[in-house]
Amino acid sequence: MSEIFKNHIEKFIKINVKEFEDIFSFFQLQQVRKKENVLVEGNVCKYHYFVLKGCLRKFFLTEKGTEQTTEFAIETWWMTDHISYERRLPSEFFIQAVENTEVLRIDSHSQEELLKAFPKMERYFRFIYQRAFAASQMRIKYLYDLSKEDFFQHFNKLYPEFVQRIPQHLIASFLGFTPEYLSEIRKRSHS
């Protein structure tokens, strides 16, 4: 399983076997059962998660009490509530496993120690954050620009396996509409 993480790091920087072993020692492996929460609103988000297998989602409870999903993370994606994680503030989010999931986790103190011990990991994380930020800029544009239906079509085109894999009510929650409406759109787009 640690090969997945090593391969991901090597997409961005060169590391040897010994370095990877040392880097890996900063992380803990965690198994998360389907629907288990690794973060609950009101708690500090202690960890930054790297998904080895499975899928996490981040959501918050709206005033009406419904779950609004804002983010998914599948294999090789990172997830945390950054503001809570960095500033140790109570989180406004939940992080929950969509499937049985295996993650690597690191706390913010250890991440800082890791970066001190291996400055080359600054480059790795710089790429991770840079790409995440670029994607979120487009996301913000779509939230302003696209109708909910167009957003779904766009999402479906970009990430077809993702839309097949994730339960429909969670896709609906991410896109901000009801499962019934999603089902209607899917029927229309197939006809």
Place this chain on the structure above:
Amino acid sequence: MSEIFKNHIEKFIKINVKEFEDIFSFFQLQQVRKKENVLVEGNVCKYHYFVLKGCLRKFFLTEKGTEQTTEFAIETWWMTDHISYERRLPSEFFIQAVENTEVLRIDSHSQEELLKAFPKMERYFRFIYQRAFAASQMRIKYLYDLSKEDFFQHFNKLYPEFVQRIPQHLIASFLGFTPEYLSEIRKRSHS
């Protein structure tokens, strides 16, 4: 003016005078007149901008032809269209000066050279992207969660000088409503 940039870098990493001079040599200074575009939709966004003085905004044209502002950058903030800048793709955005503005700019090739020459700048940019990503995650939550009026109140509370400084029609464009509606909300919140 270059002191602003040096001070900003020193918030995150230590550099000496000689190092800063070398780092600074990767950048070009540019004066941008109020309402001048440094990026036009359809062109590749060649530069990453650091604002020394003034204010930039990023916007796109909606299908109805109105300008939807998605981002502002004032002193010490960075701005670019990341996807266009990194992958050299045509941009879907405009970047325009809100006031007479002075920026440092760097192209993506030079930024990569800078990072090779000064690996410690990886740490600086890692912080820049990390913070930008954290802010955009909260932004996405607000876009889902808050009514337009609540979003304005929140924004006004967090950035009061900003709301005073930026022309009202641009604040309205950022928040996604008409200047008339903004004026109404402001009256209500003062009464």
